[in-house]
Amino acid sequence: MTFLDVASSRGCCFTSGLFLPEIRLPRLLEEERCALLGAGIFFMETPGDLSKGELSFAEQFLIFYQKLKSRGVRHGGVYMFFSTVYMPIDPAIIKSILQKDFDHFINHGIYSNPEAEPLSGHLFNLENAKWRDLRAKLTPTFTSGKMKMMFQTLVTCSEGLRKILEEYSFTKDAVDIKDVVSRFSTDVIGSCAFGLDCNSLKNPDSEFRRFGNKVFALDITMKIKHLISMVMPKIVLDFVGFRMLSKDVESFFMKVIRDTIDYREKNNVYRKDFMHLMLQLKNRGHVADDASIMDTEGNDEKKQPHLTFNEFAAQCFVFFVAGFETSSTLMTFALFRLTENPDIQEKLREDILSVLKKHDDKLTYEAVMEMSYLDKVIDETLRINPPVSALPRVCNKTYRVPGTDVTIDPGTNINIPVYGIHMDPEYYPNPEVFDPERFSEENKAKRPSCTFIPFGEGPRICIGLRFGIMQAKVGLIRILKDYKVTLNQKTKTPIKLDHRSGIMAVEGGIWLNITKLNKRDP
């Protein structure tokens, strides 16, 4: 029996879904449930809350995960809109899908049409050979050596963050911390991916921030577009030239990138950032450790570029989109958890200050790498509040799930339940408790692989992992070194996850008090 046989044994699979009004799948009869469980170990569920829009995407999938887990099965299925999604919950199956048998699950299954919408032709969306080729080209852009090269740009941007916090510590106003750290992330990624001073820390209404927010705005138009892209066949979408981004967003990013390329190429500018490495890729076909963006003849105007302008622009765009919201979410939740756990906040500050003292009070790449307690706090934050709560995959080759008699057909969508795994008491006892010691070397070694997957896993793992962590670390160090953070009463507690956001976020935001610390010996 294949997964789709089981799924369609209920007939039409209309579902109550994220963006739809309530259209419920008839509840399964008990004997039907047993038959499904007996036949293929699968179980289809449609919690009512899914349709009411009260639960966040992360919570909905946590419920699916917990229901499957409580039935003692290794995997299951979920009705979503008009299709069914296969959901493994056993880390061994997850590992097979993400790593061992990756060849069957290469793609994310997200619709894109670079001809109609050039910025959609980026790494996250590309498929099969096109993805492999581009991933191989871009990987050298994200090595630890390249991170070290960009480190100073990050530190420079963090000076703006310090200035803002200084003002807040003086005025004693409550700080919408997600807003502030998002502006920091916008400046960092704008500077590193576009080579621009976006000034969004100084000017909250900067164009970069405005258009960045527009990309993430999940308004009714975007919801409808998401739905259409999920339910319509690709051939129809291609035919009508379907696009996700509005024209003004596309024009803004294309123009910024075009102007920067022209300026740098004309003036042979060298800046230590992604833009420089991408220009090397475009003009020389590879990333190098030098200041030149031209080939050995000094120019390549006669030659075919190694990366076309559209490909180039789409990658800069995805670095921005994938980088700024995820990293600022990480910083926001870390600070929130530290307000809930003042002893952990104090311990982290001690770690930061003692390492800085060894490095003459200078925020260097090497100093950051030495802050081992900071690593644990970051990992524990990513466990309890993973910005991306589920990983999408689509099956591209018939697959027999190891250790079962179940087959997955090509075209079946897969959902890897990151948040469910991270909140499973089997791997993380008392999962609601924030405890960085879960990430001591000893404790990490006790857990099976694929039980901590905030960046995904396998060949398709987040390419910007190092950069995202480095950016969050610099931001947190800047804040915690000089300021104590406490929760302001404007924060609605207990916090509720925002059901309107695709990335994990808090309804009403996290509001903090910032108190300047007296200078002291670390």
Ligand code: HEM
């Ligand atoms: C805390 C920060 C971040 C988190 C939690 C995060 C998380 C993720 C996740 C879960 C995926 C999907 C992995 C998979 O399918 O297995 C992903 C993919 C990706 N991320 Fe990140 N990310 C972060 C920061 C960044 C940054 C800073 C950049 C770029 C500068 C970036 C660029 C990308 C790209 C391009 C992909 C697609 C990779 C591919 O399909 O080959 N991410 N990220």
